[in-house]
Amino acid sequence: xxxxxxxxxxxxxxxxxxxxxxxxxxxxxxxxxxxxxxxxxxxxxxxxxxxxxxxxxxxxxxxxxxxxxxxxxxxxxxxxxxxxxxxxxxxxxxxxxxxxxxxxxxxxxxxxxxxxxxxxxxxxxxxxxxxxxxxxxxxxxxxxxxxxxxxxxxxxxxxxxxxxxxxxxxxxxxxxxxxxxxxxxxxxxxxxxxxxxxxxxxxxxxxxxxxxxxxxxxxxxxxxxxxxxxxxxxxxxxxxxxxxxxxxxxxx
Amino acid sequence: xxxxxxxxxxxxxxxxxxxxxxxxxxxxxxxxxxxxxxxxxxxxxxxxxxxxxxxxxxxxxxxxxxxxxxxxxxxxxxxxxxxxxxxxxxxxxxxxxxxxxxxxxxxxxxxxxxxxxxxxxxxxxxxxxxxxxxxxxxxxxxxxxxxxxxxxxxxxxxxxxxxxxxxxxxxxxxxxxxxxxxxxxxxxxxxxxxxxxxxxxxxxxxxxxxxxxxxxxxxxxxxxxxxxxxxxxxxxxxxxxxxxxxxxxxxx
DNA sequence: GCCCGGGTTCCACTGAATGGGACGGATGCC
DNA sequence: GGCATCCGTCCCATTCAGTGGAACCCGGGC
Numbered sequence: 001x002x003x004x005x006x007x008x009x010x011x012x013x014x015x016x017x018x019x020x021x022x023x024x025x026x027x028x029x030x031x032x033x034x035x036x037x038x039x040x041x042x043x044x045x046x047x048x049x050x051x052x053x054x055x056x057x058x059x060x061x062x063x064x065x066x067x068x069x070x071x072x073x074x075x076x077x078x079x080x081x082x083x084x085x086x087x088x089x090x091x092x093x094x095x096x097x098x099x100x101x102x103x104x105x106x107x108x109x110x111x112x113x114x115x116x117x118x119x120x121x122x123x124x125x126x127x128x129x130x131x132x133x134x135x136x137x138x139x140x141x142x143x144x145x146x147x148x149x150x151x152x153x154x155x156x157x158x159x160x161x162x163x164x165x166x167x168x169x170x171x172x173x174x175x176x177x178x179x180x181x182x183x184x185x186x187x188x189x190x191x192x193x194x195x196x197x198x199x200x201x202x203x204x205x206x207x208x209x210x211x212x213x214x215x216x217x218x219x220x221x222x223x224x225x226x227x228x229x230x231x232x233x234x235x236x237x238x239x240x241x242x243x244x245x246x247x248x249x250x251x252x
Numbered sequence: 253x254x255x256x257x258x259x260x261x262x263x264x265x266x267x268x269x270x271x272x273x274x275x276x277x278x279x280x281x282x283x284x285x286x287x288x289x290x291x292x293x294x295x296x297x298x299x300x301x302x303x304x305x306x307x308x309x310x311x312x313x314x315x316x317x318x319x320x321x322x323x324x325x326x327x328x329x330x331x332x333x334x335x336x337x338x339x340x341x342x343x344x345x346x347x348x349x350x351x352x353x354x355x356x357x358x359x360x361x362x363x364x365x366x367x368x369x370x371x372x373x374x375x376x377x378x379x380x381x382x383x384x385x386x387x388x389x390x391x392x393x394x395x396x397x398x399x400x401x402x403x404x405x406x407x408x409x410x411x412x413x414x415x416x417x418x419x420x421x422x423x424x425x426x427x428x429x430x431x432x433x434x435x436x437x438x439x440x441x442x443x444x445x446x447x448x449x450x451x452x453x454x455x456x457x458x459x460x461x462x463x464x465x466x467x468x469x470x471x472x473x474x475x476x477x478x479x480x481x482x483x484x485x486x487x488x489x490x491x492x493x494x495x496x497x498x499x500x501x502x503x504x
Numbered sequence: 505g506c507c508c509g510g511g512t513t514c515c516a517c518t519g520a521a522t523g524g525g526a527c528g529g530a531t532g533c534c
Numbered sequence: 535g536g537c538a539t540c541c542g543t544c545c546c547a548t549t550c551a552g553t554g555g556a557a558c559c560c561g562g563g564c
Contacts, residue, residue, distance in 0.1 A: 012264040013304040025330050032542055042523050047543060052265040068331040070362055076328015077385030078277050079320040110322055133329030264552070284511060294554050299512060
């Protein structure tokens with residue numbers, strides 16, 4: 001390779017994903033050079049790979065600017081798991097939002113982060129950053145803690161092995177304290193979080209299980225800390241999670 | 253290669269996309285052998301590629317079954333173009349549905365097919381096959397004709413060069429007749445279709461243009477032929493298209 | 505026990521991907 | 535007008551990564 005100390009990038013496949021991963025969401029259109037810079041690959045290589053991906057419609061190019069393409073969108077829509085969950089949760093989420101007036105989220109876990117599968121903004125529109133497909137840290141969100149509480153021990157260990165970043169003074173950064181909290185969440189069936197991820201934002205989340213008992217996702221209510229209702233939100237999300245489970249097993 | 257008469261498959265990239273393309277939506281989980289069969293590649297090759305894609309989270313595997321993975325879903329969500337359109341069209345589509353009570357679709361064109369970007373089912377739920385990310389033939393749908401009517405001449409020629417499949421006795425299969433119809437659609441600003449794609453299904457569609465005058469997408473109302481209202485649907489979709497355009501230029 | 509259909513691993517072969525540099529074309533600045 | 539950039543593509547000798555047939559492993563029927 002270029003530099004023998006290169007930590008990654010062994011195969012073509014990894015190079016291709018490196019290029020795709022270089023698209024950073026918010027920007028509308030990137031050039032080859034910029035892409036090469038971000039992916040850490042030579043220009044000529046990126047040029048070739050992009051040409052191939054454009055041919056396959058995974059990317060689109062408008063003059064000199066490259067976008068993520070149509071086929072990627074289509075393939076993403078075919079991913080069964082998120083779609084099934086989203087469909088089953090749709091009406092439940094709508095009910096939960098009208099019952100609380102707050103934002104309702106559905107997410108699954110990917111390592112130390114949660115990924116939003118479905119989002120319904122509440123009236124207050126407290127959390128603007130949460131987009132479908134967006135990510136948030138697992139240890140600082142109600143969703144994340146609900147998911148982590150029922151994760152396999154090995155995966156939990158892997159997450160706790162990493163440094164837990166502090167986002168606010170109230171973020172739980174001590175692994176042991178988090179473990180105790182997760183045990184409590186398992187007992188109660190609901191995770192809550194106040195000001196741990198962002199100031200003045202609070203949420204309650206409950207896990208959704210498959211018939212075989214694996215955690216599939218979590219559903220949450222999320223609003224300003226002032227609006228947070230510790231009496232009503234937890235039972236409401238717990239109830240919603242049960243209803244999603246029922247609908248999941250129904251339509252298969 | 254295996255067979256010297258192989259028409260495609262020149263590079264690794266094409267092999268990778270061939271594997272991804274082999275996922276046929278409806279099936280929940282495919283094995284390596286089946287995948288190799290569909291993609292027309294040797295098992296060992298597919299095994300290696302799948303391993304790589306799983307490592308990158310583009311695929312997931314549950315024992316022996318492979319699914320499309322989370323990262324694909326995320327990337328699909330990042331594709332700016334569909335997202336922007338979908339967002340701009342959301343409330344317009346909702347209004348259009350409540351005004352007509354019928355299914356409302358938003359689609360873009362990809363060669364000789366339309367791809368649904370957003371779907372709202374009507375009360376009657378006439379067209380069950382239309383899923384987000386799904387496809388339909390361009391020459392037999394109102395959406396398709398609205399899009400084709402404003403496509404660049406070269407692309408129109410490319411589409412008409414292919415055989416136009418007949419889905420019902422009323423499908424337009426004659427290129428010249430279709431050309432005349434497209435000219436009329438350009439004049440009126442709305443495409444209509446009755447029983448051309450499927451019996452007892454009708455629709456009206458209107459194109460959505462970018463500020464620079466390029467067609468971006470089309471929006472349609474679609475229901476049973478009996479419910480089709482030639483007096484009301486066309487102006488309603490035309491109006492909706494104008495509103496989407498306005499919202500598109502507003503939020504950028 | 506045997507066999508069959510899954511998936512993975514092995515390994516010699518070779519052709520496909522590589523990337524530094526040259527190239528052509530827009531800009532933009534003096 | 536000329537000069538300096540920045541962009542993306544193309545070229546081509548080098549070699550290394552991907553290839554795929556065959557062997558292999560593993561689990562479940564029979």
